[in-house]
Amino acid sequence: MNEMAPISREERTQNLKGLGCSRKRVEDVRFTQGKGNYVDDVKLPGMLYGDFVRSPYAHARVKSVDKSAALALPGVVAVLTAEDLAPLNLHWMPTLAGDKQMVLADGKVLFQGQEVAFVVANDRYVAADAAELVVVDYEELPVVTDPFKALEPGAPVLREDLEGQTSGAHGERRHHNHIFLWEAGDRQATEEVIASADVVAEEMIYYHRTHPCPLETCGCVASMDAVNGKLTVYGTFQAPHVVRTVASLLSGIEEHKIRVVSPDIGGGFGNKVGVYPGYVCSIVASIVTGKPVKWIEDRMENLTATAFARDYWMKGRISATKDGRITGLACHVTADHGAFDACADPTKFPAGFFHIMTGSYDIPVAHVGVDGVYTNKAPGGVAYRCSFRVTEAAYFIERMIEVLAIELGMDAAELRAKNFIRKEQFPYMSALGWEYDSGDYHTAWNKALAAIGYEDLRREQAERVEAFRRGETRKLIGIGLTHFTEIVGAGPVKNCDILGMGMFDSCEIRIHPTGSAVARLGTISQGQGHATTFAQILASEIGLSADSITIEEGDTDTAPYGLGTYGSRSTPVAGAAAAMAGRKIRAKAQMIAAYLLEVHDGDLEWDVDRFAVKGAPERFKTMKEIAYASYNQAIPGLEPGLEAVSYYDPPNMTYPFGAYVCVMELDVDTGSHEIRQFYALDDCGTRINPMIIEGQVHGGLTEAYAIAMAQEIAYDEIGNVKTATLMDFFLPTSFETPHYTTDFTETPSPHHPIGAKGVGESPNVGGVPAFSNAVHDAFRPFGLRQAHMPHDQWRVWKIARDLGLNG
Amino acid sequence: MIPAAFEYHRPPDLAAAIAALRDYGDDARVVAGGHSLIPMMKLRMAEIPHLIDLQAITALKGISIDGSTVRIGAMTTQAELIAHDGLASLAPILRETALQIADPQVRYVGTIGGNVANGDPGNDMPALMQCLDAGFILAGPDGERTVSAREFYQSAYVTLREDGEILTAVSFEATGGGHAYEKQKRKIGDYATAAAAVLMVKDKTACSRASVAMTNLSDVPVWSKAAGDALAGTSCGPADIDAAVAAMLADIAPTADNRGPVEFKRHVAGVILRRAIARAWSRA
Numbered sequence A: 001m002n003e004m005a006p007i008s009r010e011e012r013t014q015n016l017k018g019l020g021c022s023r024k025r026v027e028d029v030r031f032t033q034g035k036g037n038y039v040d041d042v043k044l045p046g047m048l049y050g051d052f053v054r055s056p057y058a059h060a061r062v063k064s065v066d067k068s069a070a071l072a073l074p075g076v077v078a079v080l081t082a083e084d085l086a087p088l089n090l091h092w093m094p095t096l097a098g099d100k101q102m103v104l105a106d107g108k109v110l111f112q113g114q115e116v117a118f119v120v121a122n123d124r125y126v127a128a129d130a131a132e133l134v135v136v137d138y139e140e141l142p143v144v145t146d147p148f149k150a151l152e153p154g155a156p157v158l159r160e161d162l163e164g165q166t167s168g169a170h171g172e173r174r175h176h177n178h179i180f181l182w183e184a185g186d187r188q189a190t191e192e193v194i195a196s197a198d199v200v201a202e203e204m205i206y207y208h209r210t211h212p213c214p215l216e217t218c219g220c221v222a223s224m225d226a227v228n229g230k231l232t233v234y235g236t237f238q239a240p241h242v243v244r245t246v247a248s249l250l251s252g253i254e255e256h257k258i259r260v261v262s263p264d265i266g267g268g269f270g271n272k273v274g275v276y277p278g279y280v281c282s283i284v285a286s287i288v289t290g291k292p293v294k295w296i297e298d299r300m301e302n303l304t305a306t307a308f309a310r311d312y313w314m315k316g317r318i319s320a321t322k323d324g325r326i327t328g329l330a331c332h333v334t335a336d337h338g339a340f341d342a343c344a345d346p347t348k349f350p351a352g353f354f355h356i357m358t359g360s361y362d363i364p365v366a367h368v369g370v371d372g373v374y375t376n377k378a379p380g381g382v383a384y385r386c387s388f389r390v391t392e393a394a395y396f397i398e399r400m401i402e403v404l405a406i407e408l409g410m411d412a413a414e415l416r417a418k419n420f421i422r423k424e425q426f427p428y429m430s431a432l433g434w435e436y437d438s439g440d441y442h443t444a445w446n447k448a449l450a451a452i453g454y455e456d457l458r459r460e461q462a463e464r465v466e467a468f469r470r471g472e473t474r475k476l477i478g479i480g481l482t483h484f485t486e487i488v489g490a491g492p493v494k495n496c497d498i499l500g501m502g503m504f505d506s507c508e509i510r511i512h513p514t515g516s517a518v519a520r521l522g523t524i525s526q527g528q529g530h531a532t533t534f535a536q537i538l539a540s541e542i543g544l545s546a547d548s549i550t551i552e553e554g555d556t557d558t559a560p561y562g563l564g565t566y567g568s569r570s571t572p573v574a575g576a577a578a579a580m581a582g583r584k585i586r587a588k589a590q591m592i593a594a595y596l597l598e599v600h601d602g603d604l605e606w607d608v609d610r611f612a613v614k615g616a617p618e619r620f621k622t623m624k625e626i627a628y629a630s631y632n633q634a635i636p637g638l639e640p641g642l643e644a645v646s647y648y649d650p651p652n653m654t655y656p657f658g659a660y661v662c663v664m665e666l667d668v669d670t671g672s673h674e675i676r677q678f679y680a681l682d683d684c685g686t687r688i689n690p691m692i693i694e695g696q697v698h699g700g701l702t703e704a705y706a707i708a709m710a711q712e713i714a715y716d717e718i719g720n721v722k723t724a725t726l727m728d729f730f731l732p733t734s735f736e737t738p739h740y741t742t743d744f745t746e747t748p749s750p751h752h753p754i755g756a757k758g759v760g761e762s763p764n765v766g767g768v769p770a771f772s773n774a775v776h777d778a779f780r781p782f783g784l785r786q787a788h789m790p791h792d793q794w795r796v797w798k799i800a801r802d803l804g805l806n807g
Numbered sequence B: 001m002i003p004a005a006f007e008y009h010r011p012p013d014l015a016a017a018i019a020a021l022r023d024y025g026d027d028a029r030v031v032a033g034g035h036s037l038i039p040m041m042k043l044r045m046a047e048i049p050h051l052i053d054l055q056a057i058t059a060l061k062g063i064s065i066d067g068s069t070v071r072i073g074a075m076t077t078q079a080e081l082i083a084h085d086g087l088a089s090l091a092p093i094l095r096e097t098a099l100q101i102a103d104p105q106v107r108y109v110g111t112i113g114g115n116v117a118n119g120d121p122g123n124d125m126p127a128l129m130q131c132l133d134a135g136f137i138l139a140g141p142d143g144e145r146t147v148s149a150r151e152f153y154q155s156a157y158v159t160l161r162e163d164g165e166i167l168t169a170v171s172f173e174a175t176g177g178g179h180a181y182e183k184q185k186r187k188i189g190d191y192a193t194a195a196a197a198v199l200m201v202k203d204k205t206a207c208s209r210a211s212v213a214m215t216n217l218s219d220v221p222v223w224s225k226a227a228g229d230a231l232a233g234t235s236c237g238p239a240d241i242d243a244a245v246a247a248m249l250a251d252i253a254p255t256a257d258n259r260g261p262v263e264f265k266r267h268v269a270g271v272i273l274r275r276a277i278a279r280a281w282s283r284a
């Protein structure tokens, strides 16, 4: 082999398709040909189908459930109610947030769409017919959908099960609809600074309730094998191992007797992290009937009953010196959690990482308090492509900066630049206790402003305002600025766990004798392209082509334990585990190469895909040769084989950041808009696959566009969901999706093995304030300070009308 | 999203379809493209034991033009309307309107007959048909009759069509002149927040004839005779347009929904009508 015409190092590097290569997504071969394998594609012999009877009311007592007519329908096998689940103690289940949640209505319902009974039939259509035949006798109760009203003294008692409990999983409850008060920072110091500040801007910022709305809804197939006692659950799980552990704890079935499989997942965005009643009911139904049971939600069920996102009322105060140096930041949040606290946050952080709210700025003191509140709305409060309330925090600070700029009469770009944490301040300890690992905000900011021609845009905007005032146009220009700092990669086990499970992740690699490999990880792709990018990380670490490395995830019988995929944690945590496992492989490979080349370990150096003798590069062993030898040659002192496992507990979170600018035209008469330009600069540290990064940014920005401009889960006063279908819940198509310009700077994470920080969520985190700020900015010359999202047509028209612009 | 059980019938001709409607009475409904009806069935807002599919009846398809008389078979799809060049040159407002309905996928199956027979105030074709002063040709057990589009709509989903009747075609006289169908919507595939159909005939510098109809601003499409009258005989100056808009606003009665409150809809109705008049006049 060594005799072959040598190929250049550059060519060998390219052949690996490793880090930095825009390798095409290997998953897409099957996705684009309709050959994906989703939960609804799982069909097992004798499978039964489940369907829910759901509450039409937001708050009602369930006086009786009559299932006789349903049971009499041919094909119906069972109808489960809370009464049937109670003997198994499964009529309630713990949530990931330390609360508990009804699996099936136990005496009352607390939100519209809540699960009341589970019908099981031998045909999907029969199940739907039978669900209509279940007769539920409801007695309506007063409804609260407003978290402020929920905390009033005479508000209806929602959670009767908590009656008399003055403390919960996160401390004191001061009202029957209060869940927790969580605080961070120094309240007294912050109050003192604000009280004596030159300038204070105060504003209520609402981040409305919305929903991740993945293309594939939630679902599962539960199959209990009565012969060997093994339960297999296929499902839309973003964290399959967590589901296995929870299933074991709940059911009492030993964990090795449970196999959880996440097949292909059609988008998750946080919606598929939690455990839903459908999973529990399917499992129970399979155990009871001895047959596999499938449950798949429809779109309305997904939008009304599975985990929503946001719904944060953020009351902020920001103080500064006259010349615009920020001196303090205070925030009080009223967090609407719906009927049960079913967030999926690390245990210690019931408001997630909201205390990243000081953003990209060097703010000396800050304080935040978050009150969690129960209302008659669906439970949830998941990430939606955001690491644990980081979107809310980023929106809050990026709005507060704009409001402060108005208060100071200052340009908002200049105000940001004046207050950025400076490059030399990293690692930087924030006032709320986060250690920012790295950053170079000024460079990114200046690059962004130059790229969009900021000065010219401002001039054009001013001219437009003049023309508008002269009555020559009815369109205004808004320039939406954002500089966001994310916190992802949860997280260090010392302070991050979910239900007591530490948030490490894992990778296991097995090299085959002929020099190809399989690697399994504790994460699960939902469209992020893990099979592509993790193979690239490994290719660069172990010198085998990414094309020769199969990535497997999602089957708990084969994959090593991990906490799953959400919060942009896959690359920061599992990606790091992959790199570390790769390094273990390389360490053993070095010993093998040394033996084969008859030199000392230390005389070898790594060279892309081989070990070569220092100073004699023509003497080398490629990884392929080493792999073969590892199995087939007896090497004294070394076990045969080439495998490694790594469990990675990250030393810190990572802090991706970015600078976004949105230029928008707004029609004052119709409230409609046009995105003229959207520039997105992302710094996610080391870039593994630029093409995938671009795709992630496009997807996240499109979600951000939807959220800021129209998407919402809206309720009326009696708790009816007004946006339960895609006619009213906005999901952009190619027609609405703006054009994006992407750009980057690269500031590697100093503590991550390959310097990567994660990018899946940044565009959603940073995009929303950019779009929203553009709307606000357009009306700034006319006196607008704050208008709540979504900025759909009638709300934009209302801004104009309230400012007297609509004659 | 699973409909209740139903029997599916596919009659070969109109007579068989009418007979099926007679046989099953209240339990039967015809289905054309199904893009309004099937969603209602899946939501179980409509339970229809006997579904009579009109797809096999070729007599209900096609566009014929005789001088200025246009006849469009009920089963003609919106995509076919858009593709028809003869129609586009004689009555271009049809193409302009059809292109603003839903998305290409819906337009490949949704029919003009279904769109006008449905009686949903959100549908775009009914106001257009009123603007054009079209007639709807209905066939039933007692033969055929024609009902004016301007009289057809009674309230949401209630029309002058008898249960045993099938709409076979729409027919109208092309008037020439300028046209515009202006629609404000939230996104592709959305029904109108407000839409206006305007036809204007110009005689030298004055408007000799104008017809104005509005979509989704009442529980029925609104043909505003007064708005048209306000424009006729004028040179379409700002005061004339103001008068037309005021007349239209007196005829509509929008309700609040996720598209916005009543006040907004009335505002947008005015803006949209002004734009439609401006465009129609510029083409007249």
Ligand SMILES: Cc1cc2nc3c(=O)[nH]c(=O)nc-3n(C[C@H](O)[C@H](O)[C@H](O)COP(=O)(O)OP(=O)(O)OC[C@H]3O[C@@H](n4cnc5c(N)ncnc54)[C@H](O)[C@@H]3O)c2cc1C
Binding pocket: B029, B030, B031, B032, B033, B034, B035, B036, B037, B038, B054, B074, B075, B100, B101, B102, B103, B106, B109, B110, B111, B112, B113, B114, B115, B116, B117, B118, B122, B123, B124, B125, B165, B166, B167, B168, B189, B190, B191, B192
């Ligand atoms: C996502 C989406 C977006 C849409 N957006 C729009 C829009 O913006 N504007 C718009 O106008 N429409 C819109 N539609 C509706 C679409 O244009 C429908 O196709 C159309 O309204 C009905 O036509 P159809 O052939 O599908 O009728 P069907 O759904 O088959 O029938 C509708 C009703 O009319 C009756 N019917 C049908 N044909 C006849 C007949 N010949 N005689 C008697 N009764 C008959 C049926 O019994 C039924 O009650 C949208 C639909 C969808 C799914």
